[in-house]
Amino acid sequence: MEADNVPCGEPISEMAEAHQAVAFQFTITPEGIDLQLSHEALRQVYLSGLRSWKKRFIRLKNSVITGVYPASPSSWLFVVIAILATMYTRSDPSMGLIAKIQEHLPVSQSLSAQCQTVVSAVLFSTLLWLSLIFTMRLCLKQLLSYHRWMFEQHGKMSNTTKVWVALVRIFSGRQPLLYSYQGSLPNLPVPAVKDTIKRYLESVRPLMTESEFERMSKLAIEFEGSLGNRLQWYLKLKALWSANYVSDWWEEYIYLRGRSPIMVNSNYYGMDFLYVTPTPIQAARAGNTIHAFLLYRRKLNREELKPSRVPGTVIPLCAAQCERMFNTTRIPGEETDTVQHWQDSDYVAVYHRGRYFRLWVYKSGRMLTPREIELQIQKILEDPSPPLSGEDKLGALTAGDRVPWAKVRKQFFSTGVNKRSLDCIERAAFFVTLDDDEQGMMGDDPAASLDRYAKSLLHGKCYDRWFDKSFSAVVYKNGKNGLNAEHSWADAPVVAHLWEFVLATDSFQLGYDEEGHCKGNVDPKLPQPQRLSWDIPPECEEVVSQSLAVAQALADDVDFHVFSFRDFGKGKIKKCRISPDAFIQLALQLAYYRDRGLFCLTYEASMTRLFREGRTETVRSCTNESCAFVKALESGEEEDLCVRLLRLATDKHQNLYRMAMTGAGIDRHLFCLYVVSKYLGLESPFLKEVLSEPWRLSTSQTPVQQVELFDLVNHPEYISCGGGFGPVADDGYGVSYIIVGENMINFHISCKYSCAQTDSHRYGAQIRQALLDLLRLGEPGRTGNTQAKKDL
Template sequence: MPVLDREPSRDSGGGEGLPKLPLPALKDTLDTYLRCMKHLLTEEQFSKTQNIVRQFGAPGGVGELLQGKLMERRENEANWVYDYWLNDMYLNNRLALPVNSSPAMVFPQQNFRAPIDSLRFAAHLISGVLEYKSLLDARALPVDFARGQLAGTPLCMEQYYRLFTSYRLPGPERDTLVAQESSVMPEPEHIIVACKNQFFVLDVVINFRRLNERDLLTQLEKIVKMADSEEERLPPIGLLTSDGRTQWAESRSVLMRESTNRDSLDMIERCLCLVCLDDATGAEINDSMRAMLMLHGGGAAKNGGNRWYDKPMQFVVGADGCCGVVCEHSPFEGIVLVQCTEYLLKYMVGSPSKLVRAASVSELPAPRRLRWKCSPEIHKLLSASADKLQRLVRNLDMNVYKFHNYGKDFIKKQKMSPDAYIQVALQLTYYRCHGRAVSTYESASIRRFQEGRVDNIRSATPEALAFVRAMTDGKIPTSVRSLNGLSASYFYLAITGMGIDNHLLGLREIAHEMKMEKPEVFKDEAYLISNHFILSTSQVPTTVEMFCCYGPVVPDGYGACYNPQSDHIVFCVSSFRESSHTCSAEFVKCLMQGLLDMRDLCQKCSNSTEHRKEICQNGDRE
């Protein structure tokens, strides 16, 4: 039986009053794992895996020993998987943060007619950030409640409190997520403004008073003027943060040799957030281009150095109206980012700019430029980081596509979950492009539990494969509706803490902690295939006009983020140009056709049902 808490825990660290994350029964997880993998393996691979799994789960075997240790861990921790998950998903990952890890929210295109307009926008945005931060500081943010299945369940709010108080510190083998919650250190009262690859300290509280919007605009104007000074222009140190994590950790160690650099790093690492005032890129500004510019800044020649990727929140305000926010993903999930950015955009619309009415503080001290002492070694490191970022820029193949033929209203009329429907459409798309099903990641929130983050729904089900094969082979299925319940069951397992991915990860990591030889089940080819997520998907719905985007998580994969609206669906499809197996444009083309084919099937089934009803009614009348 799975281990469950009967009584809710009162541990306020992960959400007061919420239950602990349950621990699924070992047999349930192993049975589900085999069911999830059978159709993704050859007969020979599956036969081998079946034997390995059976041996692992045998009475008195290794699996039972590890499960017992996990049960002990669950008793002693607020969330038994949290640290394992955080390290595995983020902190152990050595890839560069831009594109590979950090997602972005792309705001509606702004129409800045003069340079001052973008600064007014930035000042208004900063005012919104400070309002939101005051809600967080007062713990006055309303508690989130689940929607859809298990609607009304309160959710853990801890992720919100990391938005402006955390920092990802690079390490040679593993990064550290630093939380600024020390009673010794004062609360940060500054933000960092990046402009022309330079960094400036903008104090948002002076003489115990928060700066108003007029003050903020004044300070931003000073920063732009200082950044334009060619005599004081310093190297684009921010480029180092775009490098692989081990390389950046090494570069940071070199920087730390100088006290000037240590002071500058400290100011950046302790700031509330970054505001990046980007130069116009001169590129054609369409949705796909805006998404790419948010993710990587366009490289060293454009705004790639105008960033500090370790900071969770980087608000980008481009002179050409390209605006959004880039996030370091380890402290929080996408829904927390959505809630924050929706608040800010609604604040900017609902709270008109106070620039005209507000009186300015006289003689504001000028913002301070951060200084760097750069040795020839640092210049060499900067050059290497710039080259690698440029390769990443060239490699990213991003396609933002708005499907206008229908949206979630049509899907709901078919009595189906929009998320399940779109997931099946993505399975159909990949199958038509590549002729096979692949391991798929779809995040499912487990915030119903203390310190809950996510688990994986594993939407590449055998039922979905049977459906897409029938659609592709011309054997039209009788209905797409039958997949609705099947997808819902996997979804329900994940959101109730019964998903398999976190459990398998916990078993693997507890074996590592016990200094055991890695169990065969985790060396098996099937386990490697199961964790090579060629399709990395996520629904990120918004109530205001913006969209989320991110890169693929494997070299031969796709990132597929979607935002279902009432009458249309926004898809952000990414892949890497260096892979001969992927092409975002081709994927989008197949996706569009698949969505149309699924609509036709729904209508055909609906017409058939109506026809049967009519025959029955006529029979009754006769």
């Protein structure tokens, strides 16, 4: 009879184990209540609580250390001893303040005169110490507001900047924690309206005819002279009140209020090593990967990660985006989504062949070893139970439009077993997909296999990822892995930092035995992975099918091409005395012109993490200078002229990138002005037109941030292929690239099959040729380059 009550598809053994895990059971008998305690369950409750309290203590300790940075808590004792020692020499370092404090002590009558003096001295020392901390943080904040160093010529540092670097080192203290600099980072400045409009008009000049530009100029001047100043006043008020005048509106209106699918349109992916698969065993790769993620989370919780800095400098970057990396889910809403973060989670959610599992990753207060996780994953892989009715394609709800998902979540997942299972997925540390496909560079056509690999990570089967999770790790049947990340909570460099750590830890620290299995001891009493139960009614299944149809149509339309450019890398580009990023961006402009026969508005993502809670700014890579160079080269102008225009174009791009990083960008300011106008119920023809312009070429560089984790000299095969994203415009391209080592650049190109004018492979071929043509022009020894060196 009891077996009849077991939910379909859930093994009876798991139900028995679930009963054993209950801390106590009781039954009512004629003799009274029969109470049975489970000592093992109570022990697990105790150990779990102990782990939780340890984490709270670590957070409290770190908050104290971060709160007094750049001083240290021990410096308080030094100040107290110094003041007391000075007083015992019969001098008053407080100039009478200690005596004043002593007069107003509320407990002065119950203390001796000597105790009163000591207590007053300690209070004065504490106030002096806090004043010194405030002064040091203010000085550090002012120092970090200095950005002229970024505009100086490489290798020629001014005396002012040298003094500034020394002062930053002095005021930065020693051994900072991850969030130590947060209180000292400057706020993002609000540019002047006239400066933003001037830069905007300059950016669109090469894309408009004379009449179009004249009309836009009139709109801009009218906006500047009337509505612009009024909107600017509200922005300045917000900048004074909030940590960052852009970031919260950017997250809300660009990401969370979007009602279209986040799969392809918003989420992005990261790839495994290009040439190496550390083990062909799926469960083993999953074991090391999950364990490496948990090690990173532990470092994150303890703030043991080093603060990110501008490469090659002592300048810190904002770490606020790291806070929601784990235990985070995007929750759908009918009008706007929300990002929900939980303080802790001791399990991960796993998907395999249409079934969902809860996999505990801690036992008795300790993290499971990679080998233990591997064995647990193997149990999931070997579980023969079929999916429950409506379970297998449930993840499609997160891949389709947001409004149907929000409505069906409220209707069918707010109570009962569905709510418990959905809560389990959403509260998990992260999501794991055990994919039955084999991916990576393989087979007779490695180029095509990379394209399939990219599409699989970007959208999979449209139902085998949980696209709402902060990130989903994907482990394939042949041991290859990757991840898919939701975009609203953080930008790609933050996730890339995590992914670099995971790949390096997996291969170089955890490793595998000779048979390809994970290392580590195994506890034979580990609880079984818990199968999640669902009760999906036909009405809900219908919505799932509709969401899947929307998502599948979107996924089928994505044309993706991934390739490695090995002819040269940043080594040769630097010998040309050109910024590698500016070089590649100019190559993208040349390739697009050759591909489409025209120029387009181009988006390049630049970070603004020099400022508190900074995220991104747009670098408008299509400039007057880049267009002049491309036209000169394509029309067969003299080589000397082309070389000079090449220099002007790359210098212009580098300057725009620096301006974007230092808060002098165009697009975030205009975006916020537009949001204010909507709040005030005011219409601006200028802002409306600016915000509706399509980005037909959207580009981004994936930075390699932790070079010390990879030995690319002795182990060049351990190279990540980077990651990519879907096209932003229906008739445009999305291009992501990663500069790996000195001799390789990996490109990820996306567009849509439904647009007859775009083709990812054709554009990829144009990029290859454009890079070669630019190197030929930029090589040392060319006439124009020789003259440029003389000018320098």
